[in-house]
Amino acid sequence: MCNQLILGDNLEIMKTLPSESIDLIYIDPPFFSNRNYAVIWGDKGEIRSFKDIWSGGIETYINWLYERVEEIHRLLKPTGSFYLHCDWHANAYIRVHILDKIFGEKNFRNEIIWIYDTAGRTKKNFNRKHDNIFWYSKNSKKWTFNGNVKGVGIERKASNHMRLGEDKNGRKFYEKTDKNTGKVYRWYLDKFKIRNDCWKDIKAMNSEPADIIFLNALNRGAKERIGYPTQKPEALLERIILVSSDENDTVADFFVGGGTTIIVAERLNRNWIGVDSSVAAIKVTENRLYKEKNLFQRPFSVKIHKYDFDNLNNMNAFEFEHFAIEQFGGIPNKKQRSDLGIDGIKIIDNEKFYIQVKQSKKIGRNVVDNFKSAIDRKKSKNGFILAWSFGRGAISEIARLKREDNYNIQLIEIKTFIPISKKPKIDVNIENQGNTFKFDAAKTESEIGIEFFSWDFDFKDDFKPDILLDKTGFAEKKFKKGKYKVACKCVDLDGLDNIEIIDINVNS
Numbered sequence: 001m002c003n004q005l006i007l008g009d010n011l012e013i014m015k016t017l018p019s020e021s022i023d024l025i026y027i028d029p030p031f032f033s034n035r036n037y038a039v040i041w042g043d044k045g046e047i048r049s050f051k052d053i054w055s056g057g058i059e060t061y062i063n064w065l066y067e068r069v070e071e072i073h074r075l076l077k078p079t080g081s082f083y084l085h086c087d088w089h090a091n092a093y094i095r096v097h098i099l100d101k102i103f104g105e106k107n108f109r110n111e112i113i114w115i116y117d118t119a120g121r122t123k124k125n126f127n128r129k130h131d132n133i134f135w136y137s138k139n140s141k142k143w144t145f146n147g148n149v150k151g152v153g154i155e156r157k158a159s160n161h162m163r164l165g166e167d168k169n170g171r172k173f174y175e176k177t178d179k180n181t182g183k184v185y186r187w188y189l190d191k192f193k194i195r196n197d198c199w200k201d202i203k204a205m206n207s208e209p210a211d212i213i214f215l216n217a218l219n220r221g222a223k224e225r226i227g228y229p230t231q232k233p234e235a236l237l238e239r240i241i242l243v244s245s246d247e248n249d250t251v252a253d254f255f256v257g258g259g260t261t262i263i264v265a266e267r268l269n270r271n272w273i274g275v276d277s278s279v280a281a282i283k284v285t286e287n288r289l290y291k292e293k294n295l296f297q298r299p300f301s302v303k304i305h306k307y308d309f310d311n312l313n314n315m316n317a318f319e320f321e322h323f324a325i326e327q328f329g330g331i332p333n334k335k336q337r338s339d340l341g342i343d344g345i346k347i348i349d350n351e352k353f354y355i356q357v358k359q360s361k362k363i364g365r366n367v368v369d370n371f372k373s374a375i376d377r378k379k380s381k382n383g384f385i386l387a388w389s390f391g392r393g394a395i396s397e398i399a400r401l402k403r404e405d406n407y408n409i410q411l412i413e414i415k416t417f418i419p420i421s422k423k424p425k426i427d428v429n430i431e432n433q434g435n436t437f438k439f440d441a442a443k444t445e446s447e448i449g450i451e452f453f454s455w456d457f458d459f460k461d462d463f464k465p466d467i468l469l470d471k472t473g474f475a476e477k478k479f480k481k482g483k484y485k486v487a488c489k490c491v492d493l494d495g496l497d498n499i500e501i502i503d504i505n506v507n508s
């Protein structure tokens with residue numbers, strides 16, 4: 001399995017994955033159904049929609065999650081580990097009614113308490129300042145535990161490509177040099193900013209492999225924050241991944257959200273799978289991976305459900321035939337030439353149906369006649385012609401062949417078996433006052449609607465967005481003197497994207 005991001009309901013996707021194939025699974029499920037994922041854009045959305053959607057009460061929620069955890073259990077290797085991230089809303093129910101039942105009490109390893117210090121004071125009860133992360137192993141005898149890690153847990157297991165260092169203030173970091181550009185990337189180990197003085201003593205406990213973690217939640221200004229409201233800190237995932245997996249193990253997150261697990265797994269040289277039912281989540285995670293692309297040696301695939309019309313139409317003819325026939329459930333010809341008008345076959349009830357593919361619109365009568373001759377040579381009367389669309393001549397010729405000679409040739413429009421969409425058409429308007437530029441992509445056209453924009457203000461060969469997730473289509477940037485390429489990427493509601501690259505010249 002290669003590294004992959006998959007769009008879809010995790011239950012359906014998990015059913016397609018092989019048993020005992022994953023070493024570590026972390027999930028951070030929402031308190032609302034994916035049917036309403038849009039509410040995650042409002043910070044208070046989670047709780048409000050929990051009440052709205054799980055109207056059957058906690059029981060409905062637990063049943064929904066139960067089926068998913070059952071699949072997770074099947075997917076884990078015998079030595080694998082499962083981390084489930086939750087909080088006071090449902091933690092008690094989840095442990096007793098899901099985890100103990102599926103994994104067994106004896107496989108409970110820890111309840112990790114993540115303590116954060118976020119703003120917000122309550123008057124009638126204590127402030128809620130922690131999340132609960134349950135860790136279960138699949139097996140009660142053997143599991144991975146790299147427990148002697150220090151700090152956020154990266155010292156001992158830092159990857160071969162990483163160098164551990166300390167800056168002049170004594171802050172420890174690990175860093176990696178990009179082979180192509182020579183640019184140095186650095187991650188600090190002490191991402192623990194504890195606000196109250198009294199916490200400082202406790203902070204030392206972070207360096208023990210204890211079941212409490214002091215780590216601030218990502219505030220609005222946090223550098224790693226990408227605008228995904230439920231995003232979890234990278235340091236938290238670093239600890240989990242380092243402790244419960246080794247290099248080249250496979251790590252999965254089936255509620256991937258903004259992709260924190262995937263980014264950290266990639267940095268730490270783990271293989272990974274990320275699933276989410278939200279287009280925004282999958283595409284934001286993809287962009288987040290691109291942003292650090294030079295660090296990544298291994299390719300990854302992104303599976304969404306739609307195909308872009310222009311991309312298919314511009315595909316080389318043989319590739320297109322092959323792709324269309326496979327999507328149609330047929331067997332494409334291996335040979336590229338001398339197919340004598342036959343591109344593949346489909347077997348239906350033990351009968352052979354010959355297939356011809358045309359990458360064009362309004363197929364005429366001549367195509368039908370040539371195809372008839374081709375299947376005559378095969379001594380068959382059955383076949384399919386696949387094309388974007390058919391003209392009247394072709395349709396009436398098919399009817400005549402059926403009436404007069406009992407031919408069973410069917411004309412099939414490609415859009416009936418390949419989900420096609422048109423990627424957005426980007427239109428960026430630029431205004432500047434001196435070296436401050438305003439970019440306005442509001443006129444971008446999309447048939448289905450726009451999910452979000454991303455901006456790279458200094459595009460070189462690869463898209464490395466400075467703004468990952470922009471719902472507005474407006475961006476403003478102050479440049480230093482020079483020539484730049486600004487790239488605007490637009491992602492539509494199906495996850496299809498398009499990019500426009502604009503040259504700008506800053507004189508002042």
Ligand SMILES: C[S@@+](CC[C@H](N)C(=O)[O-])C[C@H]1O[C@@H](n2cnc3c(N)ncnc32)[C@H](O)[C@@H]1O
Pocket residue numbers: 008009010011028029030032033034037228230231232233254255256257258259260261275276277278281
């Ligand atoms: C709390 S967020 C995860 C945040 C993530 N841990 C991060 O650091 O960014 C939960 C995610 O689960 C996704 N989700 C909800 N129901 C789902 C389902 N049935 N299948 C797949 N993903 C689902 C939502 O779209 C949302 O992105």
